[in-house]
Amino acid sequence: MALQENAPSLAVVGVTGAVGQEFLSVLSDRDFPYRSIKMLASKRSAGKQLTFQDRNYTIEELTEDSFDGVDIALFSAGGSISKHFGPVAMEKGSVVVDNSSAFRMEEGIPLVIPEVNPEAMEGIKVGTGKGALIANPNCSTIICLMAATPLHKHAKVIRMVVSTYQAASGAGAAAMEELELQTREVMEGKPPTCNIFKQQYAFNLFSHNAPILSNGYNEEEMKLVKETRKIWNDMNVKVTATCIRVPVMRAHAESVNLQFEKPIDEYTAKDILKSSPGVVVIDDPASNHFPTPLEVSNKDDVAVGRICRDVSQDGYKGLDMFVCGDQIRKGAALNAIQIAEMLL
Amino acid sequence: MALQENAPSLAVVGVTGAVGQEFLSVLSDRDFPYRSIKMLASKRSAGKQLTFQDRNYTIEELTEDSFDGVDIALFSAGGSISKHFGPVAMEKGSVVVDNSSAFRMEEGIPLVIPEVNPEAMEGIKVGTGKGALIANPNCSTIICLMAATPLHKHAKVIRMVVSTYQAASGAGAAAMEELELQTREVMEGKPPTCNIFKQQYAFNLFSHNAPILSNGYNEEEMKLVKETRKIWNDMNVKVTATCIRVPVMRAHAESVNLQFEKPIDEYTAKDILKSSPGVVVIDDPASNHFPTPLEVSNKDDVAVGRICRDVSQDGYKGLDMFVCGDQIRKGAALNAIQIAEMLL
Numbered sequence: 001m002a003l004q005e006n007a008p009s010l011a012v013v014g015v016t017g018a019v020g021q022e023f024l025s026v027l028s029d030r031d032f033p034y035r036s037i038k039m040l041a042s043k044r045s046a047g048k049q050l051t052f053q054d055r056n057y058t059i060e061e062l063t064e065d066s067f068d069g070v071d072i073a074l075f076s077a078g079g080s081i082s083k084h085f086g087p088v089a090m091e092k093g094s095v096v097v098d099n100s101s102a103f104r105m106e107e108g109i110p111l112v113i114p115e116v117n118p119e120a121m122e123g124i125k126v127g128t129g130k131g132a133l134i135a136n137p138n139c140s141t142i143i144c145l146m147a148a149t150p151l152h153k154h155a156k157v158i159r160m161v162v163s164t165y166q167a168a169s170g171a172g173a174a175a176m177e178e179l180e181l182q183t184r185e186v187m188e189g190k191p192p193t194c195n196i197f198k199q200q201y202a203f204n205l206f207s208h209n210a211p212i213l214s215n216g217y218n219e220e221e222m223k224l225v226k227e228t229r230k231i232w233n234d235m236n237v238k239v240t241a242t243c244i245r246v247p248v249m250r251a252h253a254e255s256v257n258l259q260f261e262k263p264i265d266e267y268t269a270k271d272i273l274k275s276s277p278g279v280v281v282i283d284d285p286a287s288n289h290f291p292t293p294l295e296v297s298n299k300d301d302v303a304v305g306r307i308c309r310d311v312s313q314d315g316y317k318g319l320d321m322f323v324c325g326d327q328i329r330k331g332a333a334l335n336a337i338q339i340a341e342m343l344l
Numbered sequence: 345m346a347l348q349e350n351a352p353s354l355a356v357v358g359v360t361g362a363v364g365q366e367f368l369s370v371l372s373d374r375d376f377p378y379r380s381i382k383m384l385a386s387k388r389s390a391g392k393q394l395t396f397q398d399r400n401y402t403i404e405e406l407t408e409d410s411f412d413g414v415d416i417a418l419f420s421a422g423g424s425i426s427k428h429f430g431p432v433a434m435e436k437g438s439v440v441v442d443n444s445s446a447f448r449m450e451e452g453i454p455l456v457i458p459e460v461n462p463e464a465m466e467g468i469k470v471g472t473g474k475g476a477l478i479a480n481p482n483c484s485t486i487i488c489l490m491a492a493t494p495l496h497k498h499a500k501v502i503r504m505v506v507s508t509y510q511a512a513s514g515a516g517a518a519a520m521e522e523l524e525l526q527t528r529e530v531m532e533g534k535p536p537t538c539n540i541f542k543q544q545y546a547f548n549l550f551s552h553n554a555p556i557l558s559n560g561y562n563e564e565e566m567k568l569v570k571e572t573r574k575i576w577n578d579m580n581v582k583v584t585a586t587c588i589r590v591p592v593m594r595a596h597a598e599s600v601n602l603q604f605e606k607p608i609d610e611y612t613a614k615d616i617l618k619s620s621p622g623v624v625v626i627d628d629p630a631s632n633h634f635p636t637p638l639e640v641s642n643k644d645d646v647a648v649g650r651i652c653r654d655v656s657q658d659g660y661k662g663l664d665m666f667v668c669g670d671q672i673r674k675g676a677a678l679n680a681i682q683i684a685e686m687l688l
Contacts, residue, residue, distance in 0.1 A: 159656050163507035163599035165549055165588065179547075183527060203523075203593055204638040205509055207650055207666060212629035216610060216652030225655060238656035242599040242664055244509065246590050249547055255507035255586040255599075266560060285556035294548040306551055308560030311569060312503050312582035320586055322551060 002053065007033035008126050008344070011070040011094070013062055013085065014077030015039040015050070018173040019099055022333035023074050024052050032337060033344070040066055041077075067092040071126040072340050075099055076332065090131030095124060095343055097134050097336045101219075104135040104227060111135045111230050113142050114338040115278045116149045120231075126343045134339050137231060138223040139331030140164050140243065144254050145231060146302040146330065147323045150276040152232065155264035159238040162224055165246045165253035166208060167293060169327045171196055176249055183247070201247055208243035218243060251293035252331060253324045263316035266309045273304050278330070283307055291324035302330055346397065351377035352470050352688070355414040355438070357406055357429065358421030359383040359394065362517040363443055366677035367418050368396050376681060377688070384410055385421075411436040415470040416684050419443060420676065434475030439468060439687055441478050441680045445563075448479040448571060455479045455574050457486050458682040459622045460493045464575075470687045478683050481575060482567040483675030484508050484587065488598050489575060490646040490674065491667040494620040496576065499608035503582040506568055509590045509597035510552060511637060513671045515540055520593055527591070545591055552587035562587060595637035596675060597668045607660035610653045617648050622674070627651055635668035643670055644678055 010027075014020040020041070027034070039050055039057045046061035060066065062081070067073060067089040075082050075089075076099035083102045090096060103109045110120040112134055124132045137145075144162055151157065168179040175196045182192035182202040192200045197209060210219035217225070224241040246253075274281045282291045283305035291303035302325035310318030325331055354371075358364040364385070371378070383394055383401045390405035404410065406425070411417060411433040419426050419433075420443035427446045434440060447453045454464040456478055468476045481489075488506055495501065512523040519540045526536035526546035536544045541553060554563035561569070568585040590597075618625045626635045627649035635647035646669035654662030669675055 161505045161601045161656065163586075165509065165590065180531070184531060187524070187528060187531075198632070199636065200638055203591065204636055205590060205592060205597060206636045207632070207634040209632060212632065215655065216629070216650070217655065240601060240654045240656035240662075240664055242507075242601075242650060242666060244597070244599065244666070246509065246549060247547065247592075248549060253549060253588070255588065257505045257584060257586075257601075285560070288542065288551070288553060288556065290551040292543065292548055292550045294544055306560070306586065310584045311559065311561065312505065312584035318584075320584055322586060322588070 002027070002031050002033050003035065004033045005035055007035045008071035009036045009069055010034045011038040011040055011067060011073040013040045013073060013075040013081065015059060016041045016045045017076055018169055018176070018328055019076035019332045022328045023076065023337065026329065026333045026337045028053055030337060032341065038066065038070065064088050067094045070094045072097065072343060074336055074340065086133055090133055093129045093131050095126050095132045095134070097136060097339045099136045099332050099336055101138060101223065103133055104137065105230065109133055109135050111137055111227060112339050113137060113145055113231060113335060114342055116145055117231050118342060121339065121342065124343065136332065136336045136339065137227050139170055139327045140166065140220065140252060140254065141224050141227040142331050142335050143252050143302055143323055143325035144224065144256060145228060146278055146325065147273065147304045147321060148256060148258065150272045150279070151258065151264065151269055151319065154272055156261035157237060157258050158261050159259040160228070161257040162239065162241040163255045164241065164243045165248070166243060167248040167250050167252055167327050169250040179247055179249065201245070203247060205244055205246045208245055248293045249297065250328050251297045251324055251326045253293050253322065256321050256323055257310060258319045259313060260317045264319065265316050266307050266319065269307050269319055278302060279304060281305065291322060293324050296324045296326050298329065299326055300330060300334055346371070346375045346377050347379065348377045349379055351379045352415035353380040353413055354378045355382040355384055355411060355417040357384045357417060357419040357425065359403060360385045360389045361420055362513055362520070362672055363420035363676045366672045367420065367681065370673065370677045370681045372397055374681060376685065382410065382414065408432050411438045414438045416441065416687060418680055418684065430477055434477055437473045437475050439470050439476045439478070441480060441683045443480045443676050443680055445482065445567065447477055448481065449574065453477055453479050455481055455571060456683050457481060457489055457575060457679060458686055460489055461575050462686060465683065465686060468687065480676065480680045480683065481571045483514055483671045484510065484564065484596060484598065485568050485571040485575070486675050486679050487596050487646055487667055487669035488568065488600060489572060490622055490669065491617065491648045491665060492600060492602065494616045494623070495602065495608065495613055495663065498616055500605035501581060501602055502605050503603040504572070505601040506583065506585040507599045508585065508587045509592070510587060511592040511594050511596055511671050513594040523591055523593065545589070547591060549588055549590045552589055592637045593641065594672050595641045595668055595670045597637050597666065600665050600667055601654060602663045603657060604661045608663065609660050610651050610663065613651050613663055622646060623648060625649065635666060637668050640668045640670050642673065644674060646674055
């Protein structure tokens, strides 16, 4: 039973969203201890009922007063909500774990993947009256770095070329519903409903819908570039990314090409990854069994396979690999709750 | 009217397959001149009727006698058929345009993309009594090189990192049907039928099902590596590829990272590509309009977009781009018929 007198009080901001709902599942799965939990959402959802661990909760409207007595606030309600209410919660002494991109690149804000850089949030504690904010990295960054970091620690990555295969869930529950609806419509020969995305998504794929910046990259791609540097605390690591949405429900895949400073071969890489927490190696050429989005859906671990020595790089300084991870879980909710666990 | 007295006699080998059917559409679309055409397939399809350009044809069984009097034989019936019957047709004086991988890497066999290396088939003529065989490159290679070659000619590509997003059509008409069937089944909550592929394809993606070689690459990936070298006649160009099947019907997409010997910027690259035959640039950041498999389906041109200067490479020596092309058309049938056109 996770309801405990001396445990922290929680708030979930954006509880009706895909990640908000996953926050609850993960809290439950991991038996996260809490003495109370506030279910917060927009005015539209306020008053609705919700059952969590056999108790009924009424969803409350998120306001400036929502964070009185809240120890840990898990945010996943978009950047503008975080930007406004994150500082409000900190002011009230809450430790905010924020899933949005609002504060990720701000100096002094830890950007944390618990398996990768737990040291970045050292000194942050709950219940001290001193608020803080820890940012959850972008889903593609988390999934990529779960696999790349153990190899980076061994042989130092100097350049990384990433191509993503991103699921509908990254754009929220409505996008997942639209993919399903569109698929039905296309199969029936009807024109697809395009509310969330501007174009047909079923049986198609397209450049990630994040805004395009002046350098020609989209925001999603530059998150991978910049967040990697911050998380690895290495301003010299070179990263490029092409982010593509594919008609898959809830897990991302990434094709990752790595260039190392020191030599590393594919056998060493596999051994390192096999013993890395939160990573599972699926790499069986004989049965052609490698990671797929479907196999990692609703799973905690990030799966890595197709680990090959890159034939386009001399010597033992290059590797290719294919990585899959559940976007809602390790890409968002699980990572945030692992951060919260480190606060206990 | 493409039926002409002095035009070559044709044979289509594998006429009932996805590419075989597309051979007929493309011959028709391009008003390819011929004086006769033999529709060849396996025993199973022999005797069936087929209408082409308002004439009825009976499908004939492919035998050693099929090529008597045939000037140009278009093959798309798999590697083992090509291996056996390609030499038989050549013996009879036919010029074979072979869509399989059987002869692609053989010395002396031209491997041709007409917009890229037409010079490789110089001297080959029809109706001389001297047979010949010209290989059609793999679909992913054709689509990639249609976009990469014009840039290569300008600034010399020294390394290329490719990640593919490959359609069902690459595995034939039955794979396309299975994707549709599986999608229906999954939407109805039923287990998916897995005859062509060993796993669920609907709402999923997976490492290309080609056999894995001892270096960890699969055959599809090594085709990109090796065919690029042969087509560019450059044994030093370094290529790596990760080939992934995505639940899309008939057009491939490829994320391509390029490293050049000489400087090139994104504006020059776009200008070069805009004036390249068989290439269309779709690159509108303002409306987030970039190439998609759906938009190029049933189209001849390969579409290129997301042309950015690579932030992970110093100076002006790196570019990222995203390429889409119809797998059955430019990736197979159209390219083969363009080769045949050069024989006229």
